[in-house]
Amino acid sequence: MSERRVLVVEDEQTIAESIATRLRAEGFAVELAGTGPAAVAAFVADPHDLIVLDIMLPGYDGLEVCRRVQAVRAVPVLMLTARDAETDLLVGLAVGADDYLTKPFSMRELVARTHALLRRIDRAAELNAPAGDRFTIDDVEVSLTERRVWVSSDEVHLTRTEFELLVCLASRPRAVLPREQLLATVWGWTDGAGSRAVDSHIKALRRKVGGDRIRTVHGVGYAWESAR
Incomplete structure (x- = not known):
């Protein structure tokens, strides 16, 4: 299987680099983006296998990033948020996020969620039902x-x-x-x-x-x- 590519969208450089370092240690190819427009441009140029997406971003927020990338191609999204309001979570899920973590979170949990999301994609492909089912x-x-x-x-x-x-x-x-x-x-x-x-x-x-x-x-x- 080719190396899985993850786009990490986070404007706090220390957090972004920590996530990237841990995911690279897990065997992922990681690209970083620090703003909403940069994230969408990176995905449009070369779609990734998964996005780790902070909800609070300069340019436009993670919700708008999620809307735009899902319009390009369906992609699993793990959303990161410092807010814990139910409305924020529901809006994130509604625009296409598959899962979320509330800051602060452990890198171990982030890695586990990343692997779980990708396993779901693989399982769905393997279990594809007959045409017209x-x-x-x-x-x-x-x-x-x-x-x-x-x-x-x-x-x-x-x-x-x-x-x-x-x-x-x-x-x-x-x-x-x-x-x-x-x-x-x-x-x-x-x-x-x-x-x-x-x-x-x-x-x-x-x-x-x-x-x-x-x-x-x-x-x-x-x-x-x-x-x-």
């Missing part, structure tokens, strides 16, 4: 190969993580799936950490497909509601 549950139709979703015949645009969450839940209607199971299946995490990532993505998914379709089972996880 679709399923319908109530008024929700899902195309696995096209990675498209329609609700009441209207297409809704989901991020990679939202799509995988929807498939995981909707393929087992009414079954309660623990957060730990969702983390292992969708994110590839096996240590049980990161339940807030599940909660944040579920909230973002509900905003797109309807809040009453996904039931919260307090203290356990989530279930897809269905008339079946």
Whole structure:
């Protein structure tokens, strides 16, 4: 496999260089960008395999960077933020971020999240379903190969993580799936950490497909509601 290329977008030079040093030690080829415009220009010139993206940047912020790069080509994004407000996280997920870390974070965790995101991309490619493979549950139709979703015949645009969450839940209607199971299946995490990532993505998914379709089972996880 060719060397994976990571674009690190961070305006604090010390943090950027620390991230780059650690990722290079893990075998990644790393390019740095310190502003929003520089990040988009670097990605347009030669798209990377993954972006580590700070939300607070000069020029324009990480949310706008995420919007622009996803319009060029779908790419996994690990967003870094010093803010912990739910609104910021939901907006980041809505514009295409796959995961996030709140500063301060450990380099060990950042590396683990990076590897997990890339494993998800590899797994999705390996498990690509046959052409035309679709399923319908109530008024929700899902195309696995096209990675498209329609609700009441209207297409809704989901991020990679939202799509995988929807498939995981909707393929087992009414079954309660623990957060730990969702983390292992969708994110590839096996240590049980990161339940807030599940909660944040579920909230973002509900905003797109309807809040009453996904039931919260307090203290356990989530279930897809269905008339079946």
